[in-house]
Structure formats: C-alpha cells, structure tokens
Amino acid sequence: MNVSIIGGTGYVGLITGLGLAIHGNNVICMDTDLRKIETLNNGELPIYEEGLAELLKEATDRNKIVFTNCLKTAVNKSELIMLAVGTPEGKNGETDLSHLVQALKLVANQIDSYRTIVIKSTAPVGTCEMARTIIKDHLKNRFTPFDVVSNPEFLREGNAVRDFLKPERIVIGVDVYASEVIMKELYQSFDVPIVLTDTRSSEMVKYACNAYLATRISFINEISEISEKVNADVHAILEGMKLDKRIGELYLNPGPGFGGPCLTKDLKSLISFAGKANAELPLLKAVLERNEVQISNIIDYVISELQDVRGKKIAVLGLSFKAGTNDTRNSPAVHLLEKLLEKLLDTKILIHVYDPVVKSIEEPLNSRVVFPKNIEDTLRNADCLIVMTEWPKFKELDLEKIYHLMRTPLIVDTRNIFPYRKVYSLGFRYKGIGIASKRFETIQSTLEKSIV
Ligand code: UGA
Secondary structure: OEEEEEOOOOHHHHHHHHHHHHOOOEEEEEOOOHHHHHHHHOOOOOOOEOOHHHHHHHHHHOOOEEEEOOHHHHHHOOOEEEEOOOOOEOHHHOEOOHHHHHHHHHHHHHOOOOEEEEEOOOOOOOHHHHHHHHHHHHHOOOOOOEEEEEOOOOOOOOOHHHHHHOOOOEEEEOOOHHHHHHHHHHOOOOOOOEEEEOHHHHHHHHHHHHHHHHHHHHHHHHHHHHHHHHOOEHHHHHHHHHOOOOOOOOOOOOOOOOOOOOHHHHHHHHHHHHHHOOOOOHHHHHHHHHHHHHHHHHHHHHHHHHOOOOOOEEEEEOOOOOOOEOOOOOOHHHHHHHHHHHHOOOOOOEEEEEOOOOOOOOOOOHHHOEOOOOHHHHHOOOOEEEEOOOOHHHHOOOHHHHHHHOOOOEEEEOOOOOOHHHHHHOOOEEEEOOEOOHHHHHHHHHHHHHHO
16 A cells, blocks of 8 residues: 655654555655655664664665655655654643644645545544544645544554554544545554544543553552552562453553653643543542652652762663663653752762763753763762663673772662662662662561571
C-alpha cells in the first residue's frame, strides 16, 4: 500500500514509517523539519533508538521509503495518510492540538480523491470527529470522499522497534466499513490480534493503557515508601506479588517516578477532558500527585544525609528518562537536577553528571552541571552518588572501585540496580527505593547473632 506519514521524522512517525516500509509498503515520511529530512536522507538518524539504524538501512536499500518536506507529494502519492505530529501538553493539562489541526487543514487542501486519514498522534477522545469537521470545512466546495480512522500507538522508547514489528495488539477505530477494509489490509502481514472498534473507544484505549501503567508505577512507589518505613524489603514484596498471575510482573519497578513525554502528559490530558465531561477522576489525580512526591523524597534524603552541603560533590548517573533512549523530556533526572540546584542555590554544590548517550541538556541547567567524559571522573571524590537511569553499564560497575573513588561512600539508588546486601557489606551508606536504610542495621545484627 502507498502510505504517507505526516510528522514522519518524529519518534512515532519515523518508527511507524520504517516499520510499515519493512512490511512491504511504499512509505513517504513527510516533515517540515528540513534538518531531520536531510539527516535521514544521508542515512543517519535524528534520534537514538535501538535497532532503528538497521531498519533505516533495510528500508532504504529496498527503496521502500522516501523522506521529504513536500506535503503535496506525500498526499498525492498515497491512498493512506497517517498523522503522527506532536500533541504536546497545552494549558492546564489540556492537549495542544495546534499541529494536528494545521496538518489536517493542509492535507484537506491537497486531497482530490478518496483518502483514509489515520490519526496516530495521541489526542483526546473526539479528535477523529473533530478532524472530520476540519477536513470537510477545508474541502470547501470540492466533493472529495475521505474517512478518518483512529490507530493509537503503543511504542515504548528504547523498545520501539520490537514493539512495532511484534506488537501485542493493533487497535483500530473506524466509523465506516470502507476504512475497516483498508486498515485490515494495511496490517494483514501482522500476525496479532486486531481490536476493531469505533473511533472514540479506540482513542480511549490509549489513555486507559497509559493511565493504568502510570497507576501501577505510582502504586509500587507508594508501597515502597511504606516498606521503607516499616523496614520491609520491596524486592521480596515484589517477588511475592509478581507470582500472582492476576498481578503479573511488568510495570512494578519502583523508581524516581514515571517520566518521559507520554505518561504524565496523557494522564493530565485525560483528567482535563474527563473534567469537561463531568468525570472527576480522583484516583488518577492521586497517581500524578504520588509521582511528584518521589523526587522530593529523594532530594530530602540526599540533603539530610549530606548535612552541610556546602562545597560537596554530587555524582549523578543517568539523564535520559529511562534506559535505551536519549530522550530527556520530562526526565526524573532532569527534574532532580532542577530541584536540587534550586534548593541548594548559594551552596557552591558541585554536580557531575554522566549518561552513556546524553551529553548535554538544555540551558540554563547545562552550564550549572559538569559533564565528565567517563564514570570514573564523575565519581572521583564524590560525596554522594545518585543513580537516576537504569543503564545496563551502571549495573556492571565495580562497587569496590566506586567505594575507593568516592570521598563519602553514600549511594542513592533510585532504580535499585545494586544488590543492597553487597553494597552494605562494602561499607556504603545506601538508599534504594523501598529498602529502609535501617535494613543495614537489621542485617548487621542478624549476622552478629548468627556468629555468636
Ligand atoms: C509509554 C507506554 O509504555 C507506551 O505503551 C506508549 O506507547 C507510550 O508511553 C506513548 O504514549 O507514546 P514510554 O513513555 O516510552 O512508553 O516509556 P515507559 O517504558 O512506559 O516508561 C515510562 C516511565 O515509567 C519511565 O520513566 C520509566 O522509567 C518508568 N517506569 C516504567 C517505572 O518507573 N517503573 C516501571 O516498572 C516501568
């Protein structure tokens, strides 16, 4: 099938375009960002994502993909047009639909025969209906049949190529039969369940999924806080929970709170459009509030442990919002740095940051932290190490070496990547999420008793 992706160099657009090209479609990825178009035409990637370079090479070698900034070409040459433009957070948690509206108008100005227009961007329930109205208005007196379909994406950054090529399900929302046939044809080579529904329910599936995932994370973060206070071990609690098939094992890792461009934005959007429909959503509001507490708790702990923070050096490992991506949008690590620096203004605190793929951040933060070239320089003479991203290479660090590099052996491990018994036995002061610092004393006294 001939498919165009508007917003085709963005995260979702690019992965979708390349994935559909690999599945044999002729894909045009259109974007107004000329720099990204040039990058892609040079065979390079504008984002870091595992497996994407191989996908780009394969799609270009097979002549299945074109990158252009020409909307006319994209619309004229494709029977199916996907919109994957950004829908960022707007005022009061609402979704900013301006890019989508603009794209719809431009597409409407170009079409002259039947097109299926697919909304990939995450947008509030009712957006497909709104899109239909916008297109109709912009067709003016031209009679051009078209339809609008909802087809939400469920890609996780860091895992997006696998998620696209081997999805667990495909959700399609259609309001007329003709577009159902076309969408089924588009996904015919995918051997997965297709959930076929109306556009409103399909739009809602996306919000329900992200809200549920966020709820699990806030839930386990809350359980972690209780565990710390009652001197229980969240690892054991998780082991006991995950074996219950009704609960399952995913999305229960305690951490610094969920970040990234999607979960928080989508929760806020859901709360906002639900409010307009007279639904209050107290549970989901609490999920968001709980998430904000995580970083504050971590900062309070660091400050209280360091006591006099003046002239101290903090080493932060990880800047991306999770491992496997260079995306720092709404990253807990960035929030931590912002809040830490705000709280410790005038203390001449030194913050050294290392991330395997992110080498700078936006100003003014960028000039307020140091980016050493390697982990060793980051940790040398540090008074506190804060692990913010669960990069595999951090898990493999030699803890004994770290102990000797640091001035004060204090670790705040917000991803629980280090085995705490080993960390304690080396003499570190250690705080994981859901592991009370008191556990050390408990372990010590149990050991002493067993030796006696
Ligand atoms: C999320 C969803 O998982 C995707 O299904 C969805 O398509 C995407 O949003 C989207 O709406 O576009 P993503 O934001 O890439 O994907 O990342 P996740 O893997 O869901 O992680 C989100 C945040 O939760 C990260 O900060 C991560 O560290 C945190 N997290 C995740 C935890 O703290 N604990 C966990 O157990 C899992």
